[in-house]
Structures are given as C-alpha cells and as structure tokens.
Amino acid sequence: MLPKNGLLNRRTFLAGSAGFLSTAVWASSQKDEPWRFTSGRRMSPYGAPSKYVGLERLQIGGHPLAPEAGASSTPLERLNGIITPNSLHFERHHSGVPDIDPSQHRLRIFGNVQRPVSFGYEDLQRYPLVSKVLFIECSGNSYANTLPTALDKSAGELNGLLSCAEWTGIPLRQLLEEAGYDPKSDWVVAEGADAAGMNRSVPLSLALEDAMIALYQNGEPLRAEQGFPMRLLVPGCEGNLSIKWLRSLEVRKNPAHTREETSKYTDLLKDGSANQFSLRMGVKSIITAPSGKMQLPDHGVYEITGLAWSGHGAVKTVEVSADGGRSWRAAEIQSEPGLYRPTRFRLPWRWEGQPAVLQSRAVDSSGNRQPTRSGALANAAPGFTYHYNGIQSWGVDQQGRVSNVYR
Amino acid sequence: MSTGKYVVVLVGLLLVPWVMAQELKPKLGQPLEKLPQLAIGPSGQGLPLGSGSVEEGAIIYRNQCLACHGPTGRMPGNALAGGIGSLDGASPNKTVGSFWPFATTLFDYIYRAMPYGREKTLRDEEIYAVTAYVLFLNDIVSEKTTLSASSLPEITMPNREGFQSVYQIEAVDRALKIQ
Numbered sequence: 001m002l003p004k005n006g007l008l009n010r011r012t013f014l015a016g017s018a019g020f021l022s023t024a025v026w027a028s029s030q031k032d033e034p035w036r037f038t039s040g041r042r043m044s045p046y047g048a049p050s051k052y053v054g055l056e057r058l059q060i061g062g063h064p065l066a067p068e069a070g071a072s073s074t075p076l077e078r079l080n081g082i083i084t085p086n087s088l089h090f091e092r093h094h095s096g097v098p099d100i101d102p103s104q105h106r107l108r109i110f111g112n113v114q115r116p117v118s119f120g121y122e123d124l125q126r127y128p129l130v131s132k133v134l135f136i137e138c139s140g141n142s143y144a145n146t147l148p149t150a151l152d153k154s155a156g157e158l159n160g161l162l163s164c165a166e167w168t169g170i171p172l173r174q175l176l177e178e179a180g181y182d183p184k185s186d187w188v189v190a191e192g193a194d195a196a197g198m199n200r201s202v203p204l205s206l207a208l209e210d211a212m213i214a215l216y217q218n219g220e221p222l223r224a225e226q227g228f229p230m231r232l233l234v235p236g237c238e239g240n241l242s243i244k245w246l247r248s249l250e251v252r253k254n255p256a257h258t259r260e261e262t263s264k265y266t267d268l269l270k271d272g273s274a275n276q277f278s279l280r281m282g283v284k285s286i287i288t289a290p291s292g293k294m295q296l297p298d299h300g301v302y303e304i305t306g307l308a309w310s311g312h313g314a315v316k317t318v319e320v321s322a323d324g325g326r327s328w329r330a331a332e333i334q335s336e337p338g339l340y341r342p343t344r345f346r347l348p349w350r351w352e353g354q355p356a357v358l359q360s361r362a363v364d365s366s367g368n369r370q371p372t373r374s375g376a377l378a379n380a381a382p383g384f385t386y387h388y389n390g391i392q393s394w395g396v397d398q399q400g401r402v403s404n405v406y407r
Numbered sequence: 408m409s410t411g412k413y414v415v416v417l418v419g420l421l422l423v424p425w426v427m428a429q430e431l432k433p434k435l436g437q438p439l440e441k442l443p444q445l446a447i448g449p450s451g452q453g454l455p456l457g458s459g460s461v462e463e464g465a466i467i468y469r470n471q472c473l474a475c476h477g478p479t480g481r482m483p484g485n486a487l488a489g490g491i492g493s494l495d496g497a498s499p500n501k502t503v504g505s506f507w508p509f510a511t512t513l514f515d516y517i518y519r520a521m522p523y524g525r526e527k528t529l530r531d532e533e534i535y536a537v538t539a540y541v542l543f544l545n546d547i548v549s550e551k552t553t554l555s556a557s558s559l560p561e562i563t564m565p566n567r568e569g570f571q572s573v574y575q576i577e578a579v580d581r582a583l584k585i586q
Contacts, residue, residue, distance in 0.1 A: 065475050065485075066523050095526065110442050117436030126433045178436050189446040195526040197519030199446050203574060248443045256446035257509050259516040263501065266570065272495030274506075277574035383499050 005322040006356070007329040008301070008348040055079075057088055058156045068096030069196075071138065073160030076288045082133070082307065082335050082342045084163035086218050091225045092138050092161065094196035098245055102229035105193060107175075107213065111250035114180030121229045124170055124215060131168040132212070132235065133341045135309045137161060137281045139238035139265050139386040146377060146385040150404045155291035155306075158404060159392065162286075162309070164342045167233050168216035173208045176251070185251045189258070190232045193247035200241050201255035202234060206279070210235050210339075213246065236311035236340040237279040238387070240265050268381040281311030282389035283370050285318050285345070285362035296351060296400030304331070304349045309342040310364035317363045318345040324357035324393065324407045325372070331360070356396040357407055373406055447515035451560030454514065455531040458555035461548065464540025467533050471522045480544040488544040491565055504545025508570055510562040513538045535559070 049055060055078055062070035071092040074084050084090075091097075102121035110116040138161035144151050145158060176188075181204070188207045191199040202211065214222060214233040222228040227244030234241045240260055255261065255277070267275040285308035290296060304322075308315045314337040319328040331345040345360065361370045376390030395405035445453030468476075480487035480502075490500025499505075503513060517534050520526055529537070535554045542548045547562065 063484075069523070095520065095523065108439055108443050109436070110439055111445070115436070116439035116442060118439050119436055123433070123435035126435060128431075174432070175436070178432065178434055191443075191446070191519075195520070195524075197526065199515070199519065201446075250443070250446060252446075252448075254448060254450070256448040256515065257512055258446060259507075259512050259520075262509070262512055262570070263503075263507055268494060268499055268501065268506075270495065272499070272569065274494075274570050275573045276570040277572045278577075279574055280577065381494070381499050382497060383501070 005327050005329075006350040006352070006354065007304075007320060007322050007327075008350060010332050010346065010348055055085075055088060057091070058154070058160055066095075069094050071140075071161060073156050074163045075154075076156040076160050076162070076286065076307065077154050077291050077294070078156070079288070080305070080344070082164050082344050083218060084165055086165070086220065086223050086226070089163040089165060089217070089223065089226055090136075090138065090161045092140075092239065093194070093225070094198050095194055097224050098194045099224065100193060100229060100245060105229050105247070107230060107246055108248040109175060109179040109251070110248065111189075111252050112182035112185040113176075113251050114182075115178075117179050119175065124213065124230065127170045127174060129168050129215070130171060130212065131166055131216075133164065133166045133338065134233065134235050135162060135164045135340060135342045136233075136239045136242060137284075137309070137311075139240060139281065140384075142388045142390075142392070143385060145373065145390065145392065145404070145406075146380070146388050150406045152293065152403050154293045155286055155288045155392075158292065159286045161239070162307070164307075164309075165218045167212065167214045168219075169212035169214035169230075169233065172211040172213055172232070172249075175213065176207065176249075179251075181251045185253050187252050187255045189250040189252060189256045190241075190243040190246060191248045191250070192227075192243045193245040197247075198240075198243060198260060199256065199258045200243055200260055201258065202232070202241060203277075203279075204251070206234055206237070234279075236281060236313075238265060238281055241279060265386055267386055268383065269379050270381050272381070278387055279311075281309075282387060283310035283312060283315070283362050283364040283368045284308065284389040285315075285360040285370060286392050287320070287358050287360050287394060290358065290396065290402045291394050292402060292404045294402040296396065296402065298400075299352050301348055301350050303346055304358060304360075305344065305346045306360050307342050308333075308345055308360070308362040309340070310362065310366075310368065311340060312368050313365035314339055314341065315343045315362050316365050318343070319361050320345070320347045320349075321359045321361075322349055322356045325359055325391070328361070337365075351396065351400070353398055353400075355398055357405060358394040358396065358402075359391050359407065361391050444518070447511045447518070449509045449511055449560060451511055451556055454511075454556035454559060456556065457530075457532040457535060458553050459532045459534065459536025459539055460553040461536075461539045461543040461550050463533075464536035464538070464543070467529070467537050468540050471525070471529075472537065475523065480541060487541050491545070494566070494569065502545070503541055504547060504565060506566050506569070508564055508567050510538070510542060510547075510564055511560055513541060514559060
C-alpha cells in the first residue's frame, strides 16, 4: 500500500519497470529524425555542450560600483551526479578575474621558515600530485534563506555557491617542509595575486593536514575564475580560505586578522559578539529535484534527488521528508562517501496531487546533524548571516508548482 | 629485547621510508631574494616607515574614496563609519568603527585592495593618512592625529573584545572524536 507521504522504497521503484509495449515502426520518416540520415559535424579541438542544453551560471551579480566584484552560482537543479563542470563552477571574485601569465607568476613561501623560497608554475608540475573530489562552498551560500521572507528562487539560485570538482595538486605540507617551516608557528597567511590581493590566515594544522596547492580542476588546468595558475585548497572549509591566484604563503605565530576574517566571514551573534575562524562548513543537504520554480508535469512517480556534504567529514546518512518534517525516510546514498566529498542521494516519491513539503536532512561522520532553519538561525544576529546550513524546504502545491517555503 | 632496543629498531624502520622520500623530492624552490610584504597584523610588524595625518587623509579621501563610501563614510553597503553600539540590536551596522577589532587591518586592507580599480597606487604615507581619516570619521582618533608604524598598533578599537575564535574550540572537539 502506498504510504500517505508518497515516499517509496527505491528497490520497488527500480524493479517495477517490466512489460514493454512493442510497437514496430517499419518505415521512419526522415523529417522526424533527420540526424539518422546524414553525417554529423566534424571533430572539434575543445568540446562544447549540445545547443539544446544551454546551461548557464545563475545570479551573475556584481556590486553596482564594482561590477567585477561579486558572485555567480552553479545551476544545481540542472546537474546530476556530484561533479560540477568547470564552466559552471560558482564564482566569487573581490576584484574580477585576473589574466595571469603563468611564466610570470611565482608562489613565495616566507616568514617563519628556514629557507624563504619561490616556485614557478612549471616547477610545481614536477612534484608528486594527489587528486581529491572535494566540495567548495562559499560561507555566504544560502544566505537568501536567512531573510525573513522565503524568495521564489531555484535550488541553484538559493544554494548554488556550492560546487564540486576533482582537484589535483601538491600537498601543501611538502612545500612547507621544503621551506623549513617553524613548527612553533601556528598560522600561514595566504595571499592572492589579483588586484584585491585577498589574504587569509590559515591554521598551520590545517595547512599541514590536507591543504593542497591545486593546479588541475576536473582534469584540466584550473580555470582562470578558479585561480589559474594555482590556488590554495583547504578541504571542508569556507571557500574564502582557499585563496585563488595564490601568490604567497607567510608562516607566522599569530593570525593577521585580515579584513576577510574580521569584518567579513565572521558570525555575529545576538549578544553582539562574533565567532571568528568558524572555518569548517556545517553538514548540509539540498534537494535539487523536484525543487524551486519547477513544475511537476503530471501525477505519478518522481525521483527526489539532491546533494549532501559536510566540512566535518563524510556524509553518513540523508533522510527525506515529503510532509514538512513529520515523517522521514532514509534516502539511498549513491556516491561513495569520502571526506569533504559531496554525495548524491535519491528516493522515489509518488505524487497524486497532494500538497507536499519536501525536505532533506543529513548527518555526517562526526555526528553532526543538519539543523532546521530556526535551529540554524537561533543564535545568529539579524543581518548578513554566514555559514547557514538549515534544512531547505520545497513546497509543492496541488497544481504541482514547486517553490521555496519556510518550515 | 628490552623496550629501549625495540624503540631504537622501530624508529630506524620508520626512518627508512622517510629518508627515501627525502631523496625523491624535487626541491625546486629558488631562494627568495626579495621578501614579500608581510600581512599587517595587530603587532604592526611589517608596517613601513613614514606617517600620515587626518588632515592629509581628508584630501585623499575626498578625491579617491568618497564616490563609493560617501562624504562621511556612511554610504549604505559600503559604510566605514557609524553603528557603534548597534551590534546587539535589531539592525546591527557593521563598520570599521563598530565592528573591526584592530586598526592595523585597515592599513593592510587599504594597502592591498583600495581604491577599488586603482589598487596599490597609494604611497605608504597616503595609506597612513587615509587610515587616520577613516578612524577620525569614527571618532576613534582626533583631527590632529598623525599615524605611523609606532602609533597605529597602539590604537584600541571599540569592538576589540568582540570576537571569540571558535577554531581552537573546534580543534579540541575533533581531537576528542578521533580518540
């Protein structure tokens, strides 16, 4: 019998598709499928999506007085699996995308080190490289859902300052060891080569643990928007820490308290104090389909699917609700879980016109549970909220229109 | 075998792959002859020579900052001044004066990122002057003030005690979970 919330067992869903109608079509009209009758186009040096796909980044914004400074979002609702194509990785730039000639770029390591050194782009290619599938999330992601009124936006428009790629680079530890870092120091200040020269203090423990100097993104050299020729990548931490166009690393005893780690990217609380260096992104999940601004075409079975990730480890479980959190069912985790690697979750759902509120909630390997919206905002001061990871709710009305709602 | 000998052998075994790994490292780093600018933190280490006054800063501000930040630094969205005492209220106004814990951050940020579109064109004296003027707009220094490498780190910002580092708290949590 169909449960009232419509959530189904995925095995039943997959097994139920037997019995094909075999209608033999003997002669096919050339007009219907013309591509069956003439050769296609030639090979091309750098591929492009089909003209029927038309994927684009969303919410391409900029400051009115500084249009190069701003962000653009990944269209999460139009992608599947966990990898974000390089052309669609979200962007956040503080002074536009610099056009860096790699032959003139050097990475400098100095400060509390025995041997201040610099490396060229070609030098770094000769080091042993590692590859990791990792998410990067801007700590301002999903900010719109902290506002008092739910905005009618899509999954990517609301939550698309999140992307995932296979990053390949040099473990930062190797280069710090070559420079002879002072083990009594606690911080490394990373600085970008863009006009903003953005700088962040990174705990030395994180730099030694699993940070890397990324050179490749999904197999190809970094895109300019992602820091070509090289970027810092601090897995699991707010995107701002992974300085793009990385130019220097200064080992030092204390943090520099840069503008981006004091004025911005800190969490102001209701008591007027602020949490600083809240670097790890909280456990979070988002249903990408059905999701905001979609229209369910008719009654029947749909697959609820989405992404889950955590900056505190691996995703352990994801549960889905179709009734605004009254009942929950475990979703299938499809991608192999890994540290700071997003997972794709799926669960079939039958919709027969009943109003529904679709939600997902994740638990990570450190035991953190994704909070409700009100739970996530309980201590946050009004105004700009960073690091928001509350449960996303999608309302489905009787006509099948899906929209962002608060629960 | 005594424990001591056992430890010696174990350490020796552990060193074998370490020594081999050392030999396999490319070591292509070139000695750095010209050290980059230090990030300017609360100690002021790395601040350049020279000085700048509120009076000089007012002129630079009018020509290079006012268009985006407004005549008194209160342009919404780009506010530099005001909001002191607002952080625990219904609409917190985070500005240099109300929120920033250290005055040195102002020097570091103006040095690298301002004025927008003409970054790194200000001379050291001009950076001191604009820093002084923004602090003056917040009533943190008087109009007679001149700032230099020795006086800038001495300034106590109103929200100096307003932050708690949660990274250290979290580091302890993580360590406990690993055990």
